[in-house]
Amino acid sequence: MIEDKSKYEVIIVGSGLAGLVAANILADYNLKILLVDENIHLGGQLLRKIPEELGEYSELHLDKVKRVGFEFVNQVKQKKLTLLNKTILMGIYNDREILLEWNRQKAFSLKYDLLLLATGARERFIPFKGWTLPGVYSTGLVQVLMKSSGVLPARRMLIGGTGLFLLAAGYEYLKNGGRLLGIMEQSPWLNKIKFMPQIFHQFPKFWEGARYLSLIYRSRVPVKYKRKIVEARGEKQVEEVVVARVDGRGRVIKGTERTYSVEALAVGYGFVPNIEAAQLAGCELEYAREKGGWTVKVNDRLETSVPDILAAGEITGIGGGQKSICEGQLAAYTILEKLGKVKEVPFAPRLKKLQRERKHHLSFMKCFNSLYQVEPATLLDLPEETIICRCESVTLKDLKEALKMGCHNPNALKVATRCAMGKCQGRTCTPIIYELLQAMCQREGGEIGLFTVRPPLKPISLQALNKSSS
Amino acid sequence: MDNLRIPAIKRKEKINLYVNGKPITAYAGETVLAALLAAGYKIIKKNPVSQEPRGALCGMGVCFECTVTINGVPNIRACVTEVQEGMRVELDD
Numbered sequence: 001m002i003e004d005k006s007k008y009e010v011i012i013v014g015s016g017l018a019g020l021v022a023a024n025i026l027a028d029y030n031l032k033i034l035l036v037d038e039n040i041h042l043g044g045q046l047l048r049k050i051p052e053e054l055g056e057y058s059e060l061h062l063d064k065v066k067r068v069g070f071e072f073v074n075q076v077k078q079k080k081l082t083l084l085n086k087t088i089l090m091g092i093y094n095d096r097e098i099l100l101e102w103n104r105q106k107a108f109s110l111k112y113d114l115l116l117l118a119t120g121a122r123e124r125f126i127p128f129k130g131w132t133l134p135g136v137y138s139t140g141l142v143q144v145l146m147k148s149s150g151v152l153p154a155r156r157m158l159i160g161g162t163g164l165f166l167l168a169a170g171y172e173y174l175k176n177g178g179r180l181l182g183i184m185e186q187s188p189w190l191n192k193i194k195f196m197p198q199i200f201h202q203f204p205k206f207w208e209g210a211r212y213l214s215l216i217y218r219s220r221v222p223v224k225y226k227r228k229i230v231e232a233r234g235e236k237q238v239e240e241v242v243v244a245r246v247d248g249r250g251r252v253i254k255g256t257e258r259t260y261s262v263e264a265l266a267v268g269y270g271f272v273p274n275i276e277a278a279q280l281a282g283c284e285l286e287y288a289r290e291k292g293g294w295t296v297k298v299n300d301r302l303e304t305s306v307p308d309i310l311a312a313g314e315i316t317g318i319g320g321g322q323k324s325i326c327e328g329q330l331a332a333y334t335i336l337e338k339l340g341k342v343k344e345v346p347f348a349p350r351l352k353k354l355q356r357e358r359k360h361h362l363s364f365m366k367c368f369n370s371l372y373q374v375e376p377a378t379l380l381d382l383p384e385e386t387i388i389c390r391c392e393s394v395t396l397k398d399l400k401e402a403l404k405m406g407c408h409n410p411n412a413l414k415v416a417t418r419c420a421m422g423k424c425q426g427r428t429c430t431p432i433i434y435e436l437l438q439a440m441c442q443r444e445g446g447e448i449g450l451f452t453v454r455p456p457l458k459p460i461s462l463q464a465l466n467k468s469s470s
Numbered sequence: 471m472d473n474l475r476i477p478a479i480k481r482k483e484k485i486n487l488y489v490n491g492k493p494i495t496a497y498a499g500e501t502v503l504a505a506l507l508a509a510g511y512k513i514i515k516k517n518p519v520s521q522e523p524r525g526a527l528c529g530m531g532v533c534f535e536c537t538v539t540i541n542g543v544p545n546i547r548a549c550v551t552e553v554q555e556g557m558r559v560e561l562d563d
Contacts, residue, residue: 038531040501040552045530054499055481086550104543122532134513134525141529144549149504150479176476236523237512390527390535393520423534423545428527459534459545 002082002102007111008034010335011098012118013089013277016044017065017321018313019118020072021328022335027079029341034082034110036089036100038458041148042073044120045140046321048147057150063208065321089119091455092281096308101460106467114308114335117278118328121271121292121314124431126161126374129383130232131267132390139169139268152178154264158241160184160229161268162372167212167223169266174219181260183216184227184243186250187372228252232265241265250378270372272431273315280453282306287446289373290366291317293431294450300355301334302327310334319365326361330354376435388436389429391422399433403440410437410451420451423459474508487557502548502559503529503536514538514548515562523563538562 010026012019015037023035037044041051047069050057062070077083090099090107092115099109123138130136135154139161142153157173158181159166170183216223224243230252231242245256271292275285278296284305286297296311298304304311312327333351336342384397394417402416410433413419419433420426426433430451437448475481475497483498489511496505503526506514513523514536526536531550539560540546548559 039550050479051499053482054497055479057476057479104546122530123528125527132517132522132524134523137526138528141526141549144529145504145507146476149500150476150481151500151504151508152474152476153507155474176478237525387520390517390524390533391519393517393522423537424532427532461543461545 004108008032009113011112012116014118014120015042016120017324018328021325022332024072024076025332027081036084036087050150088458101464104461107464116331117311118313119274119277119315121273124269124272126269127386128229129386132387133232133234133238135238135264136232137266139165139266142169142266146176156263158260158262159266162186163270164209165268171212180221182222185225186228188226250375271318276453290370302331319361323361326357376439379436380439389419392418394419409449485553485555489559496553500553502551505553513563
């Protein structure tokens with residue numbers, strides 16, 4: 001077991017693709033490395049498969065990124081570094097110190113020379129009436145449930161929202177024997193993309209999309225564009241979903257509503273970078289809608305504004321697996337250089353090549369993400385009783401009233417309404433509230449400001465904290 | 471109730487757990503959330519503010535909508551916890 005106050009040359013937070021790739025490279029240089037992750041298994045959100053102890057699953061399909069990724073998982077497990085799963089990062093402090101909670105049992109603080117934050121992304125949610133009913137799931141939940149536990153979320157399901165991920169979830173659900181009632185894509189753009197062959201050429205993701213669509217069409221599942229989930233209904237859990245057509249700006253066209261009878265509804269609206277740890281450490285952030293909102297600002301060597309803290313992967317901008325692999329390598333080489341391990345290998349050309357590759361990923365990311373944007377103004381059209389902060393059951397009406405009283409920034413709204421103060425610490429509602437504030441105050445994203453972040457970054461067990469001090 | 475477990479997966483070891491005192495069967499390697507959903511427990515808890523029924527949302531440890539009490543320890547996220555033999559899960563529904 002790890003001793004309290006021990007010191008590592010490199011601590012990596014997050015074992016998704018970026019963290020994993022960096023760890024894999026660094027582990028060859030005789031450094032004292034710790035790789036920390038909150039989840040049960042290594043690999044983050046993208047690399048998930050049926051665990052060996054559960055059973056055998058021969059029908060697993062892996063694209064190239066995932067094949068490479070699982071290869072890294074196997075390699076890292078055999079290398080000389082310390083792995084710590086089920087571990088929550090509570091805080092980052094001055095003097096290069098972090099505080100961790102392991103498995104709700106023990107807390108300890110550790111020292112580092114260099115810290116690499118690869119905390120990844122989470123799903124973005126756009127609220128609608130009834131989205132708090134049991135049986136309304138994220139498309140991520142659907143994927144994780146099938147891929148990590150081999151269980152379908154329901155037998156009869158509708159998928160809605162926006163983005164390529166809807167197709168991926170639909171494809172997996174169909175393949176595993178679920179009855180998919182339809183896919184409701186809010187954006188009109190997806191339809192047009194099919195006629196842009198140059199994009200197919202540039203980005204393998206679109207071939208991926210074509211493969212998903214082919215099974216979905218063959219299964220006679222309707223895929224509809226410019227359709228928005230407007231309401232989930234049911235007494236104690238979701239039973240019906242109301243879907244309506246939207247115009248070019250995402251506004252609901254009255255009179256076009258249609259009701260589906262469902263056992264579950266899966267929704268996905270893209271991803272948001274997990275910036276909270278970097279924000280707590282004092283890293284400079286920047287706002288860009290086409291990157292997923294607030295991101296960690298880095299230079300072309302992936303250094304943040306805080307000395308000795310680097311950032312890689314989705315937290316520097318939502319860009320997918322290939323960008324994360326590229327940034328994981330780049331971060332590792334920057335770290336090796338900073339630790340004076342440069343002389344052994346000619347780094348400069350490799351760094352240059354990765355930096356060029358990264359630029360390519362960044363420009364594509366901007367173009368790709370802008371296809372699936374949801375207009376913040378459409379949030380104002382939601383019924384007033386719609387819950388925005390799930391934990392504290394704060395409604396749109398509560399927020400609008402607080403705004404009228406003069407709460408024009410996130411922290412003022414929080415004090416007035418308790419929004420973002422619940423168990424999830426605002427992970428679910430903060431991106432929604434930032435966009436609501438943009439729409440209500442008619443200001444740009446960056447001008448709205450951020451909610452203050454404080455340790456512990458996630459709810460932890462007091463018992464564990466207590467044990468650490470004894 | 472039909473089975474939600476994907477039949478193409480050959481499962482190995484059976485695990486017995488108790489949900490509000492009632493026995494359910496799961497398999498080693500599954501998460502507590504997966505075991506609950508497969509056993510038909512979609513409603514995980516009441517929201518402490520509104521008292522409305524709530525269930526899992528994100529499935530990856532972010533939203534805290536699936537927190538349960540396990541072996542007497544409250545506030546454990548069912549989606550990032552593996553099942554273990556004899557586990558006692560209490561839902562606050």
